[in-house]
Amino acid sequence: MRHLLILAILVIAMGLLPIFASNYTLRLGTMFAMYAVLAQSWNIIGGFAGYPSFSTAAFFGLGAYTGAILQTQGVPMPIAWISACLVVTIFAACLGIAILHLKGHYFAIASLVVAEVLLEITTSWTDLTGGGMGINLPILRISIEAQASLFYWSMLLLALLALGLNFWVSKSRIGFALRCIRQNEDASAMVGINTTFFKVVGFALSAVLVGGAGAMYASWVFYIEPPDVYSVLTSVKPIVMALLGGAGTVFGPIIGAAIFLTMEEFVWRSFLSIHAAVLGLIIVGLIFFLPHGILGLLSDIKKKSIRKRGSSPGVEE
Amino acid sequence: MSILELRGVSRRFGGLDALAEVDLSVQPGEIVGLIGPNGAGKTTLVNVVTGVYKPSSGSIHFNGSKIDGLKPYQISRIGVARTFQVVQPFPEMSVLENVMAPAIYAAGLKNIEEAREKALEKIEFVGLGVEVQTMASQLTLASRKRLELAKSLAMNPQLLLLDEVNAGLNPAEIDKALELIRTIAASGVTIIIIEHLMKVVLSLCNRIVVLHHGALIAEGTPKEITTDPRVVQAYLGSRYADAQQGNLND
Amino acid sequence: MLTAQILLNGIVLGGLYACIAVGFSLVWGVLNVINILHGSFVVLGSYIAYFAYTYLGIHPYLSVPLSGIILFFVGFAIQRGVINRVIAAPVLTTLVLTFGLELIVNNAMIIGFSADYLSINLQNPLGSKLIGGLVLPLDRLVAMLLAIILTVILYYILARSRIGRAIVAVRMDAEAAALMGVEVKKIYAITFGIGAFMAGAAGSLLSLVFPISPLNGTEFLGIAFVVCVLGGLGSISGAIIGGLALGAIQSFGALWFGPEHGLTIAFALLILLLIFKPTGIMGRKGYE
Numbered sequence: 001m002r003h004l005l006i007l008a009i010l011v012i013a014m015g016l017l018p019i020f021a022s023n024y025t026l027r028l029g030t031m032f033a034m035y036a037v038l039a040q041s042w043n044i045i046g047g048f049a050g051y052p053s054f055s056t057a058a059f060f061g062l063g064a065y066t067g068a069i070l071q072t073q074g075v076p077m078p079i080a081w082i083s084a085c086l087v088v089t090i091f092a093a094c095l096g097i098a099i100l101h102l103k104g105h106y107f108a109i110a111s112l113v114v115a116e117v118l119l120e121i122t123t124s125w126t127d128l129t130g131g132g133m134g135i136n137l138p139i140l141r142i143s144i145e146a147q148a149s150l151f152y153w154s155m156l157l158l159a160l161l162a163l164g165l166n167f168w169v170s171k172s173r174i175g176f177a178l179r180c181i182r183q184n185e186d187a188s189a190m191v192g193i194n195t196t197f198f199k200v201v202g203f204a205l206s207a208v209l210v211g212g213a214g215a216m217y218a219s220w221v222f223y224i225e226p227p228d229v230y231s232v233l234t235s236v237k238p239i240v241m242a243l244l245g246g247a248g249t250v251f252g253p254i255i256g257a258a259i260f261l262t263m264e265e266f267v268w269r270s271f272l273s274i275h276a277a278v279l280g281l282i283i284v285g286l287i288f289f290l291p292h293g294i295l296g297l298l299s300d301i302k303k304k305s306i307r308k309r310g311s312s313p314g315v316e317e
Numbered sequence: 318m319s320i321l322e323l324r325g326v327s328r329r330f331g332g333l334d335a336l337a338e339v340d341l342s343v344q345p346g347e348i349v350g351l352i353g354p355n356g357a358g359k360t361t362l363v364n365v366v367t368g369v370y371k372p373s374s375g376s377i378h379f380n381g382s383k384i385d386g387l388k389p390y391q392i393s394r395i396g397v398a399r400t401f402q403v404v405q406p407f408p409e410m411s412v413l414e415n416v417m418a419p420a421i422y423a424a425g426l427k428n429i430e431e432a433r434e435k436a437l438e439k440i441e442f443v444g445l446g447v448e449v450q451t452m453a454s455q456l457t458l459a460s461r462k463r464l465e466l467a468k469s470l471a472m473n474p475q476l477l478l479l480d481e482v483n484a485g486l487n488p489a490e491i492d493k494a495l496e497l498i499r500t501i502a503a504s505g506v507t508i509i510i511i512e513h514l515m516k517v518v519l520s521l522c523n524r525i526v527v528l529h530h531g532a533l534i535a536e537g538t539p540k541e542i543t544t545d546p547r548v549v550q551a552y553l554g555s556r557y558a559d560a561q562q563g564n565l566n567d
Numbered sequence: 568m569l570t571a572q573i574l575l576n577g578i579v580l581g582g583l584y585a586c587i588a589v590g591f592s593l594v595w596g597v598l599n600v601i602n603i604l605h606g607s608f609v610v611l612g613s614y615i616a617y618f619a620y621t622y623l624g625i626h627p628y629l630s631v632p633l634s635g636i637i638l639f640f641v642g643f644a645i646q647r648g649v650i651n652r653v654i655a656a657p658v659l660t661t662l663v664l665t666f667g668l669e670l671i672v673n674n675a676m677i678i679g680f681s682a683d684y685l686s687i688n689l690q691n692p693l694g695s696k697l698i699g700g701l702v703l704p705l706d707r708l709v710a711m712l713l714a715i716i717l718t719v720i721l722y723y724i725l726a727r728s729r730i731g732r733a734i735v736a737v738r739m740d741a742e743a744a745a746l747m748g749v750e751v752k753k754i755y756a757i758t759f760g761i762g763a764f765m766a767g768a769a770g771s772l773l774s775l776v777f778p779i780s781p782l783n784g785t786e787f788l789g790i791a792f793v794v795c796v797l798g799g800l801g802s803i804s805g806a807i808i809g810g811l812a813l814g815a816i817q818s819f820g821a822l823w824f825g826p827e828h829g830l831t832i833a834f835a836l837l838i839l840l841l842i843f844k845p846t847g848i849m850g851r852k853g854y855e
Contacts, residue, residue: 052659098842104658105601109792110841113834116789120831173421180407180418187405190367191468192393192423236666243663277674283667287653287660 014156018149026148030220032261033155037213038238039245039253040162044169045206046239047247049199050182052104054112054235055095059207060214061118061230063088067215068135068224069128077140081154081215088211089204096203100196112235119230134225137218151220158216159254162209166250169205178202182248244286246295255294318381320345320476320507321366326375326385328358328365328531335361337531338375345475348498348508350522352515354552357528359511360402363478367399368392379476393423398469399478402511404461406453406468413449416440416467423472439467443497459490466497477501479510483517495521515557519543527552572701573818579704581814582711582807583773587787588794589718589806590765596801597738597758599658600650603665605791606784607672608638608763612770613779614680620687620774627687627774628713634767642763646756654755669784676781684778710772715807717768721761722803734758738801786830793833796840 017029038056045053063084070080099110122129129135140147169175177198180188189195218224237260238253245256260282267278290297321343328336336358343349351359364370366377368389377385384392398419407415416436417429426432440449443463448456453464462482469477479498483491495517502508512518518525518539525542527535529551535542542548591605602608615634616627625633649668653660693705725731736744737754745751769787777783790813798809813833820832 046659050657052657052662099838102841105595105599105662106796106841108658108662109601109796110838113789113792113837116834117831117838120828120834124828176414176418177422179410183407183409184405187401187407188418189389190393190399190401190405191419192390192425192472193418194388194390194422236663239659239663243659273678274674277671280667280670280672280674283663283670284649287656287664287667291653291656291660 011160015153018152023144023148026152028261028265030148030152030155032257033152033159034213034217035238035241035257035261036159036254037155037162037209038234039241039257040159040166041206041208041210042238043166043206043242043247043253044178045199045202047242047249047253048169048175048182049178049202050248051100051199051203052108052111052239053203053206054108054232054239055092055114055207056210056238057115057230057232057234058095058111058118059088059092059210060217060234061115061122061226062091063211063214064218064224064229065122065129065135065214066211068137068218071137071219072135077219081212081219084215085208085212088214089208092207093200093204096200097196100199100203112232115230115232115235119226122226122230129226132225134223134228135218137222137224139222151216154216155213155220158209158212163250163254165205165209166253169202170250174198174201174205240283240286243293244290246293249293249295252293252295259294319343319378320380321509322378323362323366324376324378326362326365326372326377328361328370329373334531336365336372339528339531339533341526341533341536343476343507343509345507346502346505347524348502348510348522350518350525351509351511351528352513352518352525352552353528356530358531359528360480361531362528363399363480363509363511366392366478367397390422393419393472394425396473396475397478398423398472398474398476400462400465400469400480400482402480402484404458404465406456406461406464408454409452411450411452412440412445412456412464412467413437415453415464416471419468420471436467436471439470442470442500443467444493458485462486462494463497470501474506476507476509479508479512481511481513483512483514491517515553573822574815575701575703577815577818578811579707579711579814580776580818581811582714583707583769583776583810584790584794584813585807585810586714586718586765586769586772588791588798588810589721589803590762590769591788591791592795592798592801592806593721593734593765594759594762595795597734598646598650598654598755600654600661600759601665602759602762603662603669603788604645604672605762605766606786606788607669607676607781608642608766609770609773609787610676610779610781610784611641612638612767613774613777614676614685614770615767616771616774617685617687617779620689626689627771628709631713631717631768631771634771635764636767638767638770639760639764642766643756643760645763646759647752650759651752651755654752673781673784680781682780682782684780684782686778687774689775706775710775714769714772717765718803718807721765725803730754730757734761789830789833793837796837 014029018026021029038060042053042056045051066084066087067080070083071077075083095114099107102110123132125131177188177193180193181195181198185195214229217229241256241260242253243256244259245254246252263282267275271278292300319342323339323341326336326339327334339362351362353359361370365372368387368391372385376383379395379397407418413433413436416439417432420426420432420435424435426435437449440446443466445460445463445467448460453461456464466482483494486494491514498508498510498521510522522539525537525539526533527542527548534551535545535548537545543553587609591602594600594602612634615637616630619625619630619633620627645668650661650664653664693709696703696705725735733744733749733754736747736749737751741751794806794809794813797812798805816836817829817832821829824832
């Protein structure tokens with residue numbers, strides 16, 4: 001209950017941000033919310049189910065282009081966003097059926113390469129997508145400040161939905177099944193779990209909000225081109241964030257997103273020419289020193305201190 | 318009506334016949350022992366019945382309905398459960414969660430509370446009550462075997478296939494396991510048990526089926542099996558068979 | 568005759584692809600690590616060839632041992648120092664780790680060499696010969712033959728030498744190999760080094776065919792992926808067949824769809840293969 005209270009306070013505080021924050025801060029806040037959406041969404045297929053998915057970029061890019069194309073056809077922005085979620089979910093379900101029977105490296109590669117193929121298709125289909133020249137989205141006839149607040153609140157809402165989705169999945173039959181699948185997929189089948197069904201559902205759930213984030217991103221920046229939204233870093237960063245905070249936990253990814261964004265902003269401002277290398281160093285450091293993420297570390301520390309104090313029978317977490 | 322019926326079931330891997338034209342009919346309530354040398358096809362038979370492999374030819378019927386071709390999770394849901402020779406727990410989950418999984422997904426209990434109660438019941442039944450919150454990876458081998466059994470029972474099986482449940486257990490543990498199996502059988506579950514320990518097979522089973530090189534070479538009562546020359550030659554050895562004859566005649 | 572020409576072009580390219588891929592395949596098969604750095608290793612090999620030619624006048628084909636050895640030590644050090652520490656970790660961990668290392672190496676190359684495309688202009692190129700109506704680009708042909716020879720040498724090292732057999736043993740069963748006295752971690756480092764060697768060597772051979780830039784790393788990595796899935800993991804013959812097949816497919820693909828789609832065709836093929844037959848056309852199961 002205490003956690004919910006803290007969460008509620010944080011949410012309200014974040015919601016009130018536009019009142020006293022600068023546009024720059026709002027931009028940061030919007031990026032944070034977007035990162036949170038991507039990381040939390042990945043967590044469902046990567047953290048809970050244990051399938052190393054690199055398809056976030058594919059979902060994001062597809063969502064961005066769906067939203068952008070619809071908006072240039074005159075579709076109102078919110079409808080474009082929701083449509084993007086729908087299109088990406090259907091795509092993810094189909095893709096999932098095609099590649100979720102693969103394990104380990106093979107699945108990772110397949111999910112990674114999908115974005116590349118989508119990128120190429122997008123670049124070639126100039127009539128629909130503007131090809132390499134990108135798409136310009138219609139401008140909003142509201143003030144810069146209002147726009148900043150609008151996109152901030154929209155992304156924040158999406159982030160809350162992502163968090164809620166994680167929470168719901170972790171408590172539901174779906175989450176339980178995904179956890180079983182991660183630990184022993186053969187045994188899962190033997191205890192009556194339809195592994196294909198649950199994996200595809202998990203994969204689709206990991207895509208729905210990412211599609212929306214992509215569409216929102218497109219509306220927010222007003223101009224997108226293929227390498228922008230289908231970048232492989234869009235697949236890798238959410239994984240790093242989730243690992244940083246603790247993959248497979250409910251709050252790990254969003255915590256990781258916050259830490260990552262802070263580091264990224266600092267590095268961008270100070271070390272522009274070597275920011276890729278610094279990101280690489282962060283990744284290497286993460287793998288060595290925080291294999292279970294921050295939440296994992298905290299939980300290990302807790303377990304150690306319980307053991308040190310000496311456990312009496314019956315005292316259990 | 319037989320509860321399990323295999324007709325002409327074969328399973329080929331490349332050039333090898335792991336199962337060759339097996340005909341088997343199991344009646345409800347039986348305890349059938351499945352014996353034979355290593356590589357005879359016993360585990361393959363269980364894998365084919367539970368849907369892990371499709372038979373290369375032949376058919377399998379459960380309570381009259383065709384089940385060959387169904388996926389393992391579907392077969393779990395209609396009342397066929399099995400244990401694995403090398404136990405397959407969910408290592409990072411507690412014993413309770415491990416047993417709740419089949420209760421929820423195979424037995425189809427929608428309500429978490431119901432599933433928990435059923436799981437606790439089966440955990441108590443196999444004697445793992447103390448370990449309810451223990452993580453599966455922390456259990457001893459004997460406890461893991463019992464966990465495996467509890468999981469299969471949580472599926473409400475009509476047919477239970479036990480694959481070498483006693484491997485790795487000491488004699489005291491084996492006796493306890495036997496008691497458990499007898500109790501399960503007494504509650505109406507049909508059992509097929511793969512076993513190397515002849516003392517277990519002979520005392521437990523009312524019928525024995527012998528596989529050799531994938532083919533069913535003999536079936537019958539314990540007495541019939543121990544006197545069958547083919548079985549003696551392929552598996553038992555004559556000295557053992559004679560000694561057993563002595564036991565069975567007394 | 569057009570078909571024959573296209574096929575020839577494809578085979579020449581394919582031999583080079585095989586050389587790119589064989590080191591990658593070895594590392595994946597033995598260590599179960601997908602080395603995202605592999606593309607950058609190839610590029611480094613090309614740079615070594617470039618500098619060796621520009622400042623020392625060494626022909627790129629002669630600098631093959633040089634780039635090979637330098638990259639061997641680079642690879643060995645990275646494996647020994649970094650990757651070996653997490654060798655038992657799940658797929659995600661090693662993949663993200665090599666990705667992070669690749670970011671560092673690639674960034675370093677961009678800073679060190681700049682992203683500009685370089686190319687080697689030979690003083691005395693071998694040119695092309697017209698034989699039987701087919702145009703034979705001699706420099707490329709020699710490169711391809713050297714690539715195949717290198718690959719075959721690797722095959723014999725694996726099959727005949729003590730180290731080679733230790734590597735194969737570790738591939739088949741690392742635990743059993745350890746029980747028989749093989750220092751598994753050292754073998755991992757050596758194997759990774761060999762993989763890097765082959766990448767560097769391929770880089771030297773490719774320096775006459777492809778423009779040299781850190782930005783090309785991804786393309787080489789993609790090629791390595793596709794060849795592995797096409798030809799099956801961890802086997803030299805698989806890499807050769809996969810390489811030749813990819814070369815041929817890309818060659819015809821360039822004719823039908825345009826040369827700029829070469830990598831996309833490869834990737835689309837990759838996905839189709841993964842969906843329908845992940846063990847590749849050789850049908851051999853690799854490591855997951």
